[in-house]
Amino acid sequence: MTGKLFLVPTPIGNLEDMTFRAIRILKEADIILAEDTRTSAPLLKHFGIDKKVFAHHQHNEHQSSNEIVRFLKEGKNIALISDAGTPAVSDPGFYLVREALKNNLQVECLPGATAFVPALVNSGFPTDRFCFEGFLPLKKGRQTRYKELAEEERTIVLYESPHRFLKTLDEMTEYFGADRQISVSRELTKVFEETVRGTVGEVKQYFETHPAKGEFVICVAGVSPKPSPKKRA
Secondary structure: OOOEEEEOOEOOOOHHHOOHHHHHHHHHOOEEEEOOHHHHHHHHHHOOOOOOEEEOOOOOHHHHHHHHHHHHHOOOOEEEEOOOEOOOOOOOOHHHHHHHHHOOOEEEEOOOOOOHHHHHHHHOOOOOOEEEEEEOOOOOOHHHHHHHHOOOOOEEEEEEOOOOHHHHHHHHHHHOOOOOEEEEEEOOOOOOOEEEEEEHHHHHHHHOOOOOOOOEEEEEOOOOOOOOOOOOO
16 A cells, blocks of 8 residues: 655644644654744644654755655655645645656645635635736746736736835836736734735835735736627628
8 A cells, every 4th residue: 555645734824724634634644744844843843743854845855756755655644744835835845746646646635724815815806717826936037927917817816025025016017007906915814914905006105114024915906808809790
């Protein structure tokens, strides 16, 4: 019998968002993989999970995935967690999942916390169709992506770090226009959770006088669909 790879979401801030099932899977797993073992240690201790934890992050995932696949083939159940939220969503995990599936191994992702869902729902923008972009490229391809997104009719969801946030709003002013409606959520589920809604210009003005702290989720209203050309009689 081969083992199973479990992707286990962890809270993005509030520890009460940890599910009973996630705790059980982590307690039962033979091995836990964590994006940063130092970050995960307090979480595991809080829930009484005493297991050997190995680092699995973007700098070692290609090298370590072969060994993890071997452990799975030997019958070990392995749980992967990221620093916060659902593994493989703008976090390490995709490559390992792909390698496990290539080897016909079982993979199961538990439902749980992820930052973009509450931010999207809070935005007030259409949620029936949306475009999740995660973090935009830092340099190469960033301008091209902006130009593509400027014509996107669906709601756009982006992640951004605090030190790049104001610069990103400047770029949105350039490519989307200062009047495009956006909704910015930060510190989701934490004590200082905040959502600011308005035009790009209004939101930028607000954060120029308020600290841009925490991780940001930016929701951008899509452009209105272009009217279909009238058919000739």
